Amino acid sequence: MQVSLRHIHKRFGAVHANNDINITFEGGRIVGILGENGAGKSTLMKILSGFQPVDSGEIWIDNRPVAYSGPQAAIRNGIGMLQQDPLDIPAFTVLENFIYGGSDGFFLPRKTAVRQLKQISQRFGFELDPDMPIAQLSIGQRQQMEIVRLLTLGVKMLILDEPTTGISAEQKQTLFDALRQLTTSDGLSVLLVSHKLEDVIALCNEVAVLRAGRVVGTRHMPATNAQLVALMFGQELAPQTRKHFDLSAAPDALVLEHLYLHGHRVNVDDLNLRIKAGEIIGLAGLDGSGQEMMLRACVGLHKSVRGRIRLKGDDLTGQSYRNFLAKGVAFGAAGRLEEGLVSGLTLTEHIALANEDGAIIDWSAARKHCENQIKLYDVRGRPDSMIETLSGGNQQRVLMALMPASPVLLALEQPTRGLDVDSARWIWQQLMERRDRGAAIIFSSPDLDELVAYSERILVFYAGRTFEIPDANRTTIDEIGRLIGGTFEVLPA
Numbered sequence: 001m002q003v004s005l006r007h008i009h010k011r012f013g014a015v016h017a018n019n020d021i022n023i024t025f026e027g028g029r030i031v032g033i034l035g036e037n038g039a040g041k042s043t044l045m046k047i048l049s050g051f052q053p054v055d056s057g058e059i060w061i062d063n064r065p066v067a068y069s070g071p072q073a074a075i076r077n078g079i080g081m082l083q084q085d086p087l088d089i090p091a092f093t094v095l096e097n098f099i100y101g102g103s104d105g106f107f108l109p110r111k112t113a114v115r116q117l118k119q120i121s122q123r124f125g126f127e128l129d130p131d132m133p134i135a136q137l138s139i140g141q142r143q144q145m146e147i148v149r150l151l152t153l154g155v156k157m158l159i160l161d162e163p164t165t166g167i168s169a170e171q172k173q174t175l176f177d178a179l180r181q182l183t184t185s186d187g188l189s190v191l192l193v194s195h196k197l198e199d200v201i202a203l204c205n206e207v208a209v210l211r212a213g214r215v216v217g218t219r220h221m222p223a224t225n226a227q228l229v230a231l232m233f234g235q236e237l238a239p240q241t242r243k244h245f246d247l248s249a250a251p252d253a254l255v256l257e258h259l260y261l262h263g264h265r266v267n268v269d270d271l272n273l274r275i276k277a278g279e280i281i282g283l284a285g286l287d288g289s290g291q292e293m294m295l296r297a298c299v300g301l302h303k304s305v306r307g308r309i310r311l312k313g314d315d316l317t318g319q320s321y322r323n324f325l326a327k328g329v330a331f332g333a334a335g336r337l338e339e340g341l342v343s344g345l346t347l348t349e350h351i352a353l354a355n356e357d358g359a360i361i362d363w364s365a366a367r368k369h370c371e372n373q374i375k376l377y378d379v380r381g382r383p384d385s386m387i388e389t390l391s392g393g394n395q396q397r398v399l400m401a402l403m404p405a406s407p408v409l410l411a412l413e414q415p416t417r418g419l420d421v422d423s424a425r426w427i428w429q430q431l432m433e434r435r436d437r438g439a440a441i442i443f444s445s446p447d448l449d450e451l452v453a454y455s456e457r458i459l460v461f462y463a464g465r466t467f468e469i470p471d472a473n474r475t476t477i478d479e480i481g482r483l484i485g486g487t488f489e490v491l492p493a
């Protein structure tokens with residue numbers, strides 16, 4: 001199936017999110033859609049898949065103009081998309097979702113559904129149990145379920161918006177293998193929006209780059225990382241270097257003693273850690289290995305069953321998040337809209353709430369402060385923009401703007417998730433400035449390069465067990481990869 005976009009325009013108020021987009025996608029290819037945060041990628045994908053109406057312009061399929069409104073209609077035209085942020089999760093099992101998820105009240109007979117579900121799952125090595133409640137699926141499994149659903153509905157173009165954020169390395173491999181098969185054997189067309197250039201390099205046949213709402217370049221693969229960055233930003237970025245930071249005389253910022261954490265999936269037993277002011281500790285591990293729980297324990301969001309937590313010498317064991325905040329910790333959650341930001345509130349409201357005690361808010365001062373923060377953090381948005389209308393990367397910038405300027409401890413879950421290369425560097429600059437003022441930083445990341453580039457020490461979690469890499473300068477990505485998979489034995493002492 002060939003899909004052509006002609007003169008696509010989409011505005012949101014003053015923002016021209018898609019500004020005369022012209023591009024053609026052929027069947028049987030995987031096309032990477034690249035571009036900086038706010039470039040208009042998600043907007044374009046939502047237009048193609050019917051989640052957003054177009055202002056003007058046309059979509060042509062196999063040389064015929066089509067007009068559709070709504071995602072079901074797009075699916076009938078052969079185009080289906082996996083959402084960037086998971087939608088509300090209904091109280092269905094995998095099978096029920098599969099049966100009722102068809103278009104326009106068309107129900108699959110139960111037997112057929114089970115057979116198709118099994119067939120497609122087997123073909124691609126998906127681990128889907130028909131009787132499992134959807135709420136219990138990991139992000140990766142939910143994604144697999146969506147793919148199976150769209151394939152059964154006969155979709156010929158599959159759109160994935162940052163599909164590898166939040167899934168395990170193994171699930172990513174399964175996903176990529178499935179996408180390769182679907183394009184080469186079944187002739188599907190795949191559009192992949194991603195900031196992870198190594199994924200794009202591994203998977204795509206060609207790329208299209210968006211900047212400020214326009215297609216500014218396309219090219220066939222292979223291409224190197226540097227060439228893709230140059231295509232996106234018009235220049236090659238200087239390599240990152242880690243500044244040496246003298247920790248010898250630094251006082252302890254956070255001390256964990258014999259901490260025992262009890263979680264849904266894993267328990268972490270007898271965790272001992274000392275983090276100095278100005279020290280950066282990276283947490284590695286597959287989703288759900290205990291690192292998320294530990295980050296939350298460091299800021300009072302997850303109570304330990306046993307053990308003590310001291311912040312700058314004060315024993316805060318068992319105290320509330322609010323008390324931790326008052327002592328100078330800050331927490332950044334990976335699920336931007338689920339935990340850190342509140343949908344329906346404007347930027348000004350977020351900033352006002354972060355800075356006030358909830359008593360009386362001086363709105364004109366808050367708005368002024370918000371304007372300053374928007375400038376300082378280069379947020380593409382206005383004080384009265386609702387947070388959910390910002391692009392993913394700009395939401396991350398807002399989270400950063402809400403962080404205190406000189407905290408004692410920053411606990412951050414995947415701080416650069418969904419950010420383009422340039423924005424990710426920018427975030428680390430902001431973090432490094434806080435570290436230079438003495439903040440200790442503890443962060444988790446699925447990106448091993450990021451862990452090695454910024455951590456002094458790395459703590460690897462595997463099923464609740466931890467292994468410490470005492471000097472991140474002297475490890476390799478391969479070694480961390482092995483540890484993440486639970487191979488502790490092969491390591492030199």
Ligand SMILES: Nc1ncnc2c1ncn2[C@@H]1O[C@H](COP(=O)(O)OP(=O)(O)OP(=O)(O)O)[C@@H](O)[C@H]1O
Nearest residue numbers: 012017037038039040041042043389390391392393
């Ligand atoms: N519903 C909306 N209301 C108002 N503005 C919006 C809305 N959706 C997107 N925008 C704006 O349109 C522009 C493009 O956003 P889009 O989400 O398409 O970017 P993106 O390329 O996907 O970025 P990211 O890589 O950060 O996800 C941004 O400036 C964004 O703030």
Ligand SMILES: [Mg+2]
Nearest residue numbers: 041042391392
């Ligand atoms: Mg996006």
